Amino acid sequence: MSQSIDVIFYDGVVSRPQQARISASSPSEILIRYGEQLQQQRRYLYDDMVLIGALGKLHPVIELKDDARIEFQAPLPEWFNYGTKGVQHSVWKLERSPSLIIFSLVFVVAFCFALIQWGIPAASHYVAFKLPANTLDKIGDEVEEYVIENMTKPSHLAQGQRDQIKAQYLATIAEGHPAKLIFREGDHLGANAVALPNNTIIITDELIELAHSDQEILGVLAHEQGHLVERHSLQQGLSSLGMSVLYIAMTGDSSDLLTSLPAAMIGANYSRKFEKEADLYALKLMDRKHIEVAHFANFLQRLNDEVAAEEKAEDSTRKSDSDKKTDPSKAQKEQTEENTHLAVLDALSSHPATEERIQMVRDFEKQQQSKHQ
Known part of the structure; x- marks a missing residue:
């Protein structure tokens, strides 16, 4: 099995993406070669990496301490020894599951319904009777x-x-x-x-x-x-405010809250x-x-x-x-x-x-x- 793969590399100096190739130099370190002829090299410890999770069809990204960045063009290879790789792989696999997508949609709709039907009114009642005179x-x-x-x-x-x-x-x-x-x-x-x-x-x-x-x-x-x-009246107002907070959580518009x-x-x-x-x-x-x-x-x-x-x-x-x-x-x-x-x-x-x-x-x-x- 090949111990190296092609990636997109940003060296942290210029914003231009560069073709690169990474390989495992040790269980705790990788080697990256980049440049027109792959003549430049850098080594990075896994401990110095931050894995940015993928979403849907987007592939994982690694952020490095010197402002460099590695963008993968496929899922992380087996030899890539990043600590939470297994968890990330499971998440990415689930994201591509149609049944899970449907389940997640149903869950979110049910959760929002429960929040509007019972959660916000219950919270409004509690807050209304806790507010000082x-x-x-x-x-x-x-x-x-x-x-x-x-x-x-x-x-x-x-x-x-x-x-x-x-x-x-x-x-x-x-x-x-x-x-x-x-x-x-x-x-x-x-x-x-x-x-x-x-x-x-x-x-x-x-x-x-x-x-x-x-x-x-x-x-x-x-x-x-x-x-x-x-x-x-206070409970009703707080409930309306709670709906506004829910709206803001979904849209990000917090004007006049x-x-x-x-x-x-x-x-x-x-x-x-x-x-x-x-x-x-x-x-x-x-x-x-x-x-x-x-x-x-x-x-x-x-x-x-x-x-x-x-x-x-x-x-x-x-x-x-x-x-x-x-x-x-x-x-x-x-x-x-x-x-x-x-x-x-x-x-x-x-x-x-x-x-x-x-x-x-x-x-x-x-x-x-x-x-x-």
Whole structure:
């Protein structure tokens, strides 16, 4: 068996590749001949080498201490006595295995799914309850400022009505952990309430006007109190941030990562799990305080009907506008602004009144009635 092979050699002095030939001069050393007539020689110890692993069809490369470099044109020869050669050969062989490639692809997909489905939410829950209060206040203050300055307007509710709602909230819902209530005209938010990590609940005039009783408002506040107790907004924001980290790991794009958490808390819908937890918290609290949970279901149904009516009106308006002859650039701009507005509304809707949630309230009410009989 030949104890020498042809390679590509970079001598570390000039960048031009040179044809060369290497051979074993001893169990711990190789000899390399290079130059036009292979007239130049160098000797290298295996201990002075760094093996760069191959990938796919690429062959191995050896980096040397004097900035020289050896590029092989085939797998490492049997006589080449580099320490981890066997491991590298096994890896390169596996890389060329179709079955392993398929298995690796399935494994990566399954791992990413598990990470998104369970890993990131579990980590977000852990971190959310480990963050100190001053961190929560700082994050929440940023979100509060954004909502007040960009999403809402000053409230037009009478001061007496606001004071009454606050008093009822403190007496019934707070249970020793009162949040700061802020009343605002909804503007982009519409009929809505938002719970923020700095122990703040923003409630809009439109939501209060939509309610038919104080009990319905208390039901909404109990729901938002559940979000605060469980730190849902922070968990949601951290989950969104975790998705961003996963995206960065795959793409390398880390722009605006550190400033994205407040926006993530505002810009992402609560998961169905979080909504269910907040609903259940509100129902149990209302039951303890002897407030009929039917009030909460009635409000959800009314909110659902209101949203459906608004969507129908918006569809009619868009259809009417499309029939008019307008400047194409202006029409496109208006459509873009409208789409942006609707996207914000969809993102900020923290409690979509779905039939599933309404049914959950009805089922809870029946269970409690059967217990008291």
